[in-house]
Amino acid sequence: MKGDIVVINEHHILAARAIVNQIVDRIKVKPTRFVITVAGESGSGKSETGKAIANELEKLGINSVVLGQDDYFYLPPKSNSAKRHEDSDWLGPHIEVNFKVFEQNLLDAIHGFSEIKKPLVDYDANTIDSETISLDGVKVIIAEGTYTSLLKHVDARVFISRNWLRTLEDRKKRNRGNEVNDVFTEQILSTEHKIIAGHKQLADFIVNDEFEVINVEMEN
Secondary structure (H helix, E strand, O other), X not given: OEOOOOOOXXXXXXXXXXXXXXXXXXXXXXXXXEEEEEEEOOOOOHHHHHHHHHHHHHHOOOEEEEEEHHHHEOOOHHHHHHHHHHOOOOOOHHHHEOHHHHHHHHHHHHOOOOEEEEEEEEOOOOEEEEEEEEOOOEEEEEEEOOXXXXXXXXXXXXXXXXXXXXXXXXXXXXXXXXXXXXXHHHHHHHHHHHHHHHHHHHOOEEEOOOOOEEEHHHHO
């Protein structure tokens, strides 16, 4: 999304490195493109971790593309916020997010397409345009966003378990449209917390409050 602020810190890098080290062999042997999702609540570090994973893969000579859920909303950000205010039911993955297009972009990538056409949100202009992304040489697709654990055809799911209360400082740094001071937005985040609480159970890797990576399969 145009206008978004992504600041990668050391804890994002270390978490990304831990995840990549545990899946790199699977990536190399898979005959088609490998799909990773990075999910979690607002401000939890999804975008930063997704980008950090891409950077770690690049160090290993593996090219990737990051797709952000923010580009797949039916309405641009300010319009979506206004819709939430007027319609209490306008909230959640299959109401606000165009999963059909998101899924199709992933399927096209998996099936070996050389490029995909995807939506592109401009936060400041409050518009949704489109862009074409080349997939030449790309081996990994990283889909990041609150509800991306629900996407199908995924090889590795990452869930960042920091909740909306613990992410306050990170949200202040981003502070889109002064949202941190908006009581309604905080209520929305509280509701989102309840919606995705169970998504943690879908994860292959959980990143905890200290950004330590837990391999769910090994834990079990």
